Amino acid sequence: MHYLLAALGLVLTNPDPPAMSILLEVRGGTAQCPRFAWTSIEAESLPEQVVVLIHGLDEPGDIWNTLAPALAHEGLPALRFEYRDDGEISRASADLIHALEDLKLRGVKSVTLIGHSMGGLVALDAVTRPDGYSSVPNDQISLPSVLRLITIATPFDGSALAPMRAPLEIRDRAADLLRTPIVQWKTVLNTDDGAGEASTDLTPGSEFLRGLQSRGVPKGLAFTTIVARIGDDVKDSIGELVDGEVTRETFGGATVDSWMRELGKGADAIGDGVVSMESACAIACDDVVVVSGTHRGVIRGLSFAHVDDEITKCDETDAPPGIDVVLSRLKH
Numbered sequence: 001m002h003y004l005l006a007a008l009g010l011v012l013t014n015p016d017p018p019a020m021s022i023l024l025e026v027r028g029g030t031a032q033c034p035r036f037a038w039t040s041i042e043a044e045s046l047p048e049q050v051v052v053l054i055h056g057l058d059e060p061g062d063i064w065n066t067l068a069p070a071l072a073h074e075g076l077p078a079l080r081f082e083y084r085d086d087g088e089i090s091r092a093s094a095d096l097i098h099a100l101e102d103l104k105l106r107g108v109k110s111v112t113l114i115g116h117s118m119g120g121l122v123a124l125d126a127v128t129r130p131d132g133y134s135s136v137p138n139d140q141i142s143l144p145s146v147l148r149l150i151t152i153a154t155p156f157d158g159s160a161l162a163p164m165r166a167p168l169e170i171r172d173r174a175a176d177l178l179r180t181p182i183v184q185w186k187t188v189l190n191t192d193d194g195a196g197e198a199s200t201d202l203t204p205g206s207e208f209l210r211g212l213q214s215r216g217v218p219k220g221l222a223f224t225t226i227v228a229r230i231g232d233d234v235k236d237s238i239g240e241l242v243d244g245e246v247t248r249e250t251f252g253g254a255t256v257d258s259w260m261r262e263l264g265k266g267a268d269a270i271g272d273g274v275v276s277m278e279s280a281c282a283i284a285c286d287d288v289v290v291v292s293g294t295h296r297g298v299i300r301g302l303s304f305a306h307v308d309d310e311i312t313k314c315d316e317t318d319a320p321p322g323i324d325v326v327l328s329r330l331k332h
Contacts, residue, residue, distance in 0.1 A: 018083040018095040020103070022046070023068045036069050036311050038080055041106070048109040049147070050077045051330070054096065056117025057085055057198050063116055063300050065311045070323050076330055079103075088197040089118065089208055093125035097132045101142050110145045112330060116299060117275070118202060120154030120225075121212065124283070128215040148222040150329060152322055153295050155275040156213065157282035158204035204279070216284060224287040224329050226322050227280040228272035228298040272298065287329075291321035298322040 021038040029035030051071055053064045068078040081099055083092045100111065115123040127133040127146055201208040217223050248256050271277045274295040281288060291298060299322040 018081065018092075018099060020052075020099055021080050021082070022050075023072055023078045023080070025072065034069070034073075036072060041079065046079075046103065046106050046108050047077050048107060049111070050079050050103070050108055051112045051114060052079050052081055052100070052103075054081050054083075054113065054115040054119035054123050055085065056115070056119045057202065059085060059116075059119075063296060066300050066320060067114075067323055067326060069311060070319070070327060071330070074327060074331070083122075085118070086198050089121050089201045090125060090129070092122045092198075093129060093132070096122055096126045097129075097143070100126070100144060104142055104144045108144045110147050112148045112150070113146060114150045114152070114326065115154060116152045117154060117295065118198060120151030121156070121201075121209075123149055123151065124154075124217070125212055127218060127221065128212070134215070134218065146221065148224065148329065149217075150224045150226065150326060152226045152326075153228050153272050153275050153280065153298055154225065155202060155279045156209070157276075157279035158202050158206060158209050159275050159279060160204065161274055213283065222287075222329075223285050224289065224325070225280065225283070225285045226298065226325050227277060227288060227290045228275075228293040228295060228322070229277065229290060230271070230273045230292070230294050289325050291325065293321045299326075 020041045022041050022044055023036050024039050024044075025034050026037045027035070053068065055063050064078070064080055068080070071078045081096060083095050085092065103111065113123040113127070115121070125132075127149060133141070133143060133146065200206060247259075271280065272293065272295040277290075297320055299320045
């Protein structure tokens with residue numbers, strides 16, 4: 001994306017700082033189909049216990065639009081943490097720690113952390129890094145206690161597709177453009193969400209991954225990891241992540257064809273098409289749940305850049321397979 005913007009004569013600027021938003025019910029829904037919207041927490045009173053959702057690399061924003069309403073239906077307040085997802089993962093986890101400190105000041109006493117894909121690495125790094133939860137006991141620090149950590153399709157040993165971040169960046173920016181007035185498109189294109197350091201951190205054998213694996217999961221922390229495995233009937237749909245009119249016009253047909261061949265190799269491997277089974281299980285965990293689904297489809301459909309200002313609990317008739325797993329763990 002950086003070289004694309006340079007070709008267009010645009011200069012990257014600093015993005016907005018990381019932020020938290022809460023899913024609240026709004027007018028216009030029904031008892032059978034309530035309507036929700038993400039709202040900044042700045043003017044909201046927060047409960048003592050919340051669920052914090054942490055997205056992954058170049059995520060356009062709709063990954064939680066199925067799980068969050070399901071949580072709300074069960075009386076579990078859902079907060080969405082948004083951050084610079086192209087930068088260093090350690091920087092993202094530091095931002096998460098600061099956001100959690102703010103939650104503690106606002107009266108939140110305990111949290112459940114749920115991370116999808118790279119978001120799981122961000123969450124695990126936050127609870128194991130020396131300046132985070134591993135420093136002193138929870139009741140002595142300015143952070144809410146962590147009740148449970150749930151990771152979904154997380155590449156603990158990296159992903160062979162990590163270097164192919166350009167099409168994911170296109171998807172991310174396309175989603176922003178679709179929900180932004182045309183007069184503000186240049187602002188979206190100028191926004192820098194990182195220089196691509198995340199793809200380096202996600203490369204198998206990276207320094208970041210080795211350090212994270214050496215720390216492992218804190219003793220006593222309730223930890224669940226959900227692993228997705230695709231079926232033959234959905235392999236073709238993986239191509240939606242990288243193939244499309246926007247990417248072909250931007251990068252050329254030959255380049256996209258090359259990406260598709262590489263992606264096909266990943267889809268043929270055991271895993272969700274992006275993260276292999278081996279990588280998803282590379283961290284010791286007593287509660288590993290394997291479900292049939294794709295990398296995003298495990299908790300959200302594969303719709304391209306579909307982001308609504310408002311969402312309903314009945315957006316999808318068939319709940320993704322990871323939803324029931326999350327709810328079952330949180331009910332305990």
